[in-house]
Amino acid sequence: MSRKQRHPLQAMTAMSMILSQLVGSVLLGxxxxxxxxxxxxxxxxxxxxxxxxxxxxxxxAMLRTVRHYFSGE
Structure with a gap:
């Protein structure tokens, strides 16, 4: 994503995805x-x-999510 297309809700979505992936996988383990x-x-x-x-x-999973959000896709 370019800087002009980013929206604050997208950042909140990314952070909540990262948090849920980390916490969920640790709790499952x-x-x-x-x-x-x-x-x-x-x-x-x-x-x-x-x-x-x-x-x-x-x-x-966190690294894949971050790479997806900052790769420009």
Whole structure:
């Protein structure tokens, strides 16, 4: 997008998308890790792994969103 076409609501949309992607993926990793730990009896192992995977997925999704909004498409 060029600077002339940007609107304040587009910035708010981008920020809310980034926030929801980061928070959603981390929470999904947290709950999935806790559930797997309870199922298999490996207390902090899956929690830590799924939390890190969720954080990585959230950062990847955030970078894709930022690239989309600032690439000029």
């Amino acid at each position: 947290l709950f999935l890790g806790r559930w797997l730990d309870q199922k298999f009896g490996t207390e902090p192992l899956f929690l830590i792994l799924c939390l890190l995977l969720g954080l990585g997925a959230g950062i990847y």
